[in-house]
Amino acid sequence: MTKMKAVVYDKPFQVSIQDVQKPELQHPNDVIVKITTSCICGSDLHMYEGRTGAQSGIVFGHENMGIVDEVGAGVALLKKGDRVVMPFNVACGHCLNCEEQKSAFCTNVNPGFAGGAYGYVSMGPYQGGQAEYVRVPFADFNALQLPKGKEHEEDFALLADIFPTGWHGVELSGFKPGESVAVFGAGPVGLMAAYSAKLRGASEVYVVDRVPERLQKAESVGCIAIDLSKGDPAAQIKKLRGGREVDRGVDAVGYQAVTADGKTEQPNAVLEGLIAVVRPTGGLGIPGLYVPKDPGAPDSNSAKGYITFPFGKLFEKGLTVGTGQCNVKKYNRYLRDLIIAGVAKPSFVVSHNLSLKDAVDAYDKFDKRIDGYTKVLLHP
Structure with missing residues (x-):
C-alpha cells in the first residue's frame, strides 16, 4: 500500500x-x-x-x-x-x-x-x-x-x-499546593489546566469561559465556573473571594481572545484579566498560543504579533510570567x-x-x- x-x-x-x-x-x-x-x-x-x-x-x-x-x-x-x-x-x-x-x-x-x-x-x-x-x-x-x-x-x-500542556500551564505559573488558581479558557487545554491544578492540590480553581458545555465540564471536576458573558471575570472572581485576588493565573486562550459578548476579538483581553485577578507577587502561566504573524488580526499591531497589555501594572504587582509551548x-x-x-x-x-x-x-x-x-x- x-x-x-x-x-x-x-x-x-x-x-x-x-x-x-x-x-x-x-x-x-x-x-x-x-x-x-x-x-x-x-x-x-x-x-x-x-x-x-x-x-x-x-x-x-x-x-x-x-x-x-x-x-x-x-x-x-x-x-x-x-x-x-x-x-x-x-x-x-x-x-x-x-x-x-x-x-x-x-x-x-x-x-x-x-x-x-x-x-x-x-x-x-x-x-x-x-x-x-x-x-x-x-x-x-x-x-x-x-x-x-x-x-x-x-x-x-x-x-x-493537552494533558501535559494543561499541567505545564500550571507549572509555568509557579503554582504550589494549597494555592488558588484562575484559568481563562475552558477549551481542552484550559480544562486540563484546571484539572491539573486540582490534582496538584489547589485550594480553589476558577475557570472562565462563556460556553455552557465547557463551564459544566469544569464544574464536573470540582472547579468554580465563571461565565464571561455575565461581566468582567476578574471582578466576578474577586467578589466571590471577598475582594481577594488569586495566587496564580493560566492563559489557555491565546491570541484569539474575545470580549464578553464573544463576538469582538481583543487579543490582550486575557492578559489584562490575569494581571487584574492575580495577587501581588503571584504568577502567570501562558501556554495559550501567541503567534508572530496573524493574517486575520483585528489591528495592524497584533497582525505582527505585537500585543498591548498593562506592563506597568504587571511590574507594580511584581508578577512572574512563564510562557511557551509545552x-x-x-x-x-x-x-x-x-x-x-x-x-x-x-x-x-x-x-x-x-x-x-x-x-x-x-x-x-x-x-x-x-x-x-x-x-x-x-x-x-
Whole structure:
C-alpha cells in the first residue's frame, strides 16, 4: 500500500479527506506508526480558520497514538507491535534544549524556528497524524510506550498534548499546593489546566469561559465556573473571594481572545484579566498560543504579533510570567502512570469519538462550538 487516507487543509474553513502518500522510513531512527487515535486540537483551529500562514496541502494532526508498524534499523527501544503515544513536539533528544528537558524548543529538527511538530505550519516538514499512518523521527526519544491492549485509549491519547500542556500551564505559573488558581479558557487545554491544578492540590480553581458545555465540564471536576458573558471575570472572581485576588493565573486562550459578548476579538483581553485577578507577587502561566504573524488580526499591531497589555501594572504587582509551548516529554511518562494508577482520568473532556471520514463535519462543529463538541478523537 502506497497511499492512505488523511485530513488535508484546503483553505480557510475547509478541510477534506484525501488519498496521500503513505509515509516511509527516511532514517534508521524512524518508525512508522499505524494510527489508532488522533485528536483535533484547538490549535488546529487557528490554521483551519486561516489565522496562520498555513498553505493548502498540510496533513493535520499533532496529537497522535497508535501501534508501531515499521522499525528503522537504528531504533533500539521500540519494536513492531508496541503501543505508543507521541508528544506533539518533534525533537532530536540530544541538543542543549532537549538535554535540559526543553524538547519544545529543540534546535535541530526545524532550523530557524525553535521547535518542531507534526502537521503544523512553520513547525517543520513532519506530516500530521490525522491519517492512517505517521512517521516518527528520533523514535526512541519521541515515542512513549504504553501498556498493550485498548485500555485507557482516550486518556492516553491526551498525553500527546493537552494533558501535559494543561499541567505545564500550571507549572509555568509557579503554582504550589494549597494555592488558588484562575484559568481563562475552558477549551481542552484550559480544562486540563484546571484539572491539573486540582490534582496538584489547589485550594480553589476558577475557570472562565462563556460556553455552557465547557463551564459544566469544569464544574464536573470540582472547579468554580465563571461565565464571561455575565461581566468582567476578574471582578466576578474577586467578589466571590471577598475582594481577594488569586495566587496564580493560566492563559489557555491565546491570541484569539474575545470580549464578553464573544463576538469582538481583543487579543490582550486575557492578559489584562490575569494581571487584574492575580495577587501581588503571584504568577502567570501562558501556554495559550501567541503567534508572530496573524493574517486575520483585528489591528495592524497584533497582525505582527505585537500585543498591548498593562506592563506597568504587571511590574507594580511584581508578577512572574512563564510562557511557551509545552515540553511534553518532561511530563508525559509521569502523567501516563497517574492514568494507569487510576489517579487521573483526563478523558472527561472527550465529547466525541469519530471515524476519520467524519473529520470534515467535526472540524466545522468544533470550530462553531456547537452540539457539545468540546474534544474530538478521530479513529482511522
